[in-house]
Amino acid sequence: MPMDAVEPDTPPPAATDDAPRVINTDDGAKDGLAKCARCGATEISLNVATGNLRCGFCRFEWSTDNAIEAFNLNGDISALAGLLVGSGSSDIVPSTEEILTFKCSACGAEVVIDTNTSTQARCHWCRNTLSMNQQVPNGAVPDMILPFKVEKSTAVEKIAHFVGKRKFFAHPTFRAEFNAENVMGVYLPYMVVDINAHAKLSGQGEHQTRSYTVKVGDSTQQRYDADLYNVAREFDIHVNDLTVESSSDRLDQNTAVNSNNIINTIMPFDVENSVRYDSNYLAGFTSERRDSNLDQLAPLAHTQAEDITRHRVNDTLKFYDRGVRWAAEEVDVRGQRWVSAYLPVWLYSYQQRKSNGKTFLHYVAVNARTGETMGSIPLHQSKLLLVSGIVQLVGTVIGLVLVAVGI
Ligand SMILES: [Zn+2]
Ligand SMILES: [Zn+2]
Known part of the structure; x- marks a missing residue:
């Protein structure tokens, strides 16, 4: 496409009732030097043992507010109507820079933050740490963050134990190169979704009334009698804290080239303990920027809501011991709330070079809240x-x- 292509004239979309309502989650957030309230140092990081932020100089500790309470995200799901989104979940504007420049207020130098990997950087001149906490439409600052709770040493032990149990079957090159100390702490981007839906299902179910054998020539055959019923179910369904990956790299579940599906097996996370975003929680860890929008992720969330509906309705169908066949299934999403979050994972990755010249990415992942461990070797x-x-x-x-x- 030529660089000077002229955009066709299109009128702005008319405001409608289903335009999303936005929950502002970066009120009061500041960019630049994030200082310790007691001594003014900018050397701040997460103390995994307490879940608090800690000043590296005077050891003063504090934490940010619980995000669910601060943004009133635990409101009654049955009252959810329309679309409610956190301001940190807004659509990514493609022209937004990923590399952002900030002015260091301590020395005046310009400091660059690569939002693909962090929202912090150290000033080369005065060694102070600069943070980006205000949301820009590039997906780098989420609505909330769930801090690491499992220490690195524990993660190393869990990974070593997981691999140790499978060592006999492991590839010799992997065995030779394996070093659990190479684990990395990564905040992965997720959307946390609440859904208020109305489900309507109708079809036919069979209830067995008699079972008997009949003689047919020399052999016997098993027969049964059943009553056929019209079955209908209609109910509200409230889905709380569904987590959907929001990085396109992780959404790529191509099991021929990667083992991304591993991450799904270490769920769930206690997202209700997420706190207001502060870049200092990221110090010493890496993060992956969200690069998918609600439009792309909504179908995934809605499919999961339908699966949950089908699973739930089965509990009410015990009478139909010969099964129910639905002729019509309708799950109408009436209200939904989307907030973006960084969730903590300890990740050991290993790139296998196969004999055919292709590579395959293996992971051993530890849920950094629960310690749940799963992997592929x-x-x-x-x-x-x-x-x-x-x-x-x-x-x-x-x-x-x-x-x-x-x-
Ligand atoms: Zn301090
Ligand atoms: Zn500086």
């Missing part, structure tokens, strides 16, 4: 074959013994 194929060979052999020997004793 490259396997040693010939050892796997050997083991299945032995299992088969043992199976054959047992078979022979059984034959020998005449069973």
Whole structure:
């Protein structure tokens, strides 16, 4: 496309009733030097043991407000109507810079923050730390953050234990290169979604009344009688704190090239303990910027709401012991609330170079709130074959013994 392409004239979209209502989550947020209230130092980081921010000089500790309470996000889901979004979840404006420049108020130098990996940077001249806490439409500052709670040493132990149990089957190159100390603390971007929906299902269900056998020629056949019912269910469903990945890299669940699906298995997170965003929670960790908008993520959330609905309705269908077939299923989303959050994960990653020249990304991930650990490791194929060979052999020997004793 030529650089000077002229935008066609389009009228601005008319305001409608379903325009999202915005919950402002960066009121009072300041960019620049974030100072310790007691001594003025900017050397501030998370004390994982207490969940507080701590000054590196005078050890003063404090924390930011619980975000759910501060932004009134735990309101009655049944009263949710229309679309409610946090200001940190607004659509990403493609022209927004990812590399932002701030003026250091201590020495006047210009400091660059690469929002792809952090919202903090140290001034090269006066060594003070500058933070970005105000939201700009590039997805770098979320509505809230859930601080790390599991210490790095614990994560290292959990990863070493996970890999240790699987070492026998692991690829020798992986075994030689494995070092749990290489784990990284990463804040991954998520959307936390509440949904108020109305479900309407109708179809037919069968309830068995009799079961018996009949003789057909020389053989017998099992028969049953059943009553056929028209079945309908209509109810409200309230989905609380559904978490949806909002980084396109993580949403890529192509199991041929990565093991992103691992991250789903270490859920859930106690998102209700998220706090108001402060870049100082990121010091010493990395973060991944949100790069997906609500339009892209809403279908995923709604599909999950439908799955939950179907799962829930099954509890009411016990009478229909021969099953229910739905002819119509309708889940009408009446209200939804979306807020963006950074959730903490300890991540050990390993890039496997396969013999065909392709690479595969393996992870061992630790939920940094609950310690839940799951991973994928490259396997040693010939050892796997050997083991299945032995299992088969043992199976054959047992078979022979059984034959020998005449069973
Ligand atoms: Zn201090
Ligand atoms: Zn400076």
